[in-house]
Amino acid sequence: MSFISTLKKDIRVVFERDPAAKNIIEVLLCYPGLHAIWFYRLSHYFYCKKWVVLPRLISHLARFLTGIEIHPGAQIGPGLFIDHGSGIVIGETTIIGKNVTLYQGVTLGGTGKEKGKRHPTIGNNVVVACGAKVLGSFTVGDHAKIGAGSVVVKPVPAYATVVGIPGRVILIKGKKQEQVRDISPKMRELAEELDVDLSHDKLPxxxxxxxxxxxxxxxxxxxxxxxxxxxxxxxxxxx
Known part of the structure; x- marks a missing residue:
């Protein structure tokens, strides 16, 4: 995807997932989540060029202006939507898939001083609700939903709903965990074609x-x- 196409996708995502968005001027001027993503894309470009200080300065400027901190080393796929976003922190080795939605106060962080991969990998079409903390180097599967205020420290399977402290898998594909044995390979293939489920208020x-x-x-x-x-x-x- 070209740079211009990526920017257009970022704007289109806002209209797709925020009913409050009225016109493109409003989105360009008044959406800090969008600004934070664009600052990240700029800082990530220099980070990939092996620059050290400049990418971090850009990320610090973005945090000052938007209240959102995204490390330049994070890997973020297309379609990320940050709603409001104040207090969001995304760590250096975080990997975020396609069409992910993050609400205010979310932390994608580590749990210690270990080197290497120490932040979570977020799958495609995942929704992480307000104030949730996902801590550690593990994977959150495609189409998972993390409930508001949850603290997740273990892997999350695809289509799962997680709530609580520590986070517990309560539902998988809308059914209680004990009712689900496995998700068929065909369902995994269809994951990219399904819409993002933003109903993170309807949790058990x-x-x-x-x-x-x-x-x-x-x-x-x-x-x-x-x-x-x-x-x-x-x-x-x-x-």
Whole structure:
């Protein structure tokens, strides 16, 4: 993809995923996520040319202007959309696939001082919701959704929904994890043709489900206990 085509794609993505975008002038002037991506593309160009200081200066300027920090060494595919974006941090060895969506406060970071690949690899069509932290060198599979405020420290399979601290896989392809054995190779081939699912507000609440289950179990046990008491009282009267 040529440089001009990449810029056009960046603009088109804003209109595709943000209903608030009204016209191209507004997008060009008022979308810090778009500005941050363009600053990154410039800094990444110099980074690939083995420059050291200039790429980092550009990234620092971008952070000052947009509130978004993207290391020049990160590898970002086409179609990245950063919504609002304040507080986003993307580490040096992060790899981001196609058509990824990041919301404000997201961190794609490392967990220590190890050398080499130390940041996550984000697959295609992934949505990472507000405040989520993805920490470590592992892969988040295609079409995964990371719930708001989650802290993910382990690999995430394709089509999975992750919530909680630490992040737990709750759903895969809209079904509970225990109901899913595997995703067919054909579904993986179709991944690129599917739309990005931005409904990151419709997430399960495993803690609430557990509380409801325990409450129901207690209610059942109480009913059984009441029945036993009635039987004992009846037997005493008949004795």
């Amino acid at each position: 609440d495993p803690e609430l489900d557990m509380i409801k289950s325990l409450s129901q179990r207690i209610s059942d046990l109480q009913t059984q206990l009441d029945n036993v008491k009635k039987e004992l009282e009846a037997s005493k009267k008949n004795a």
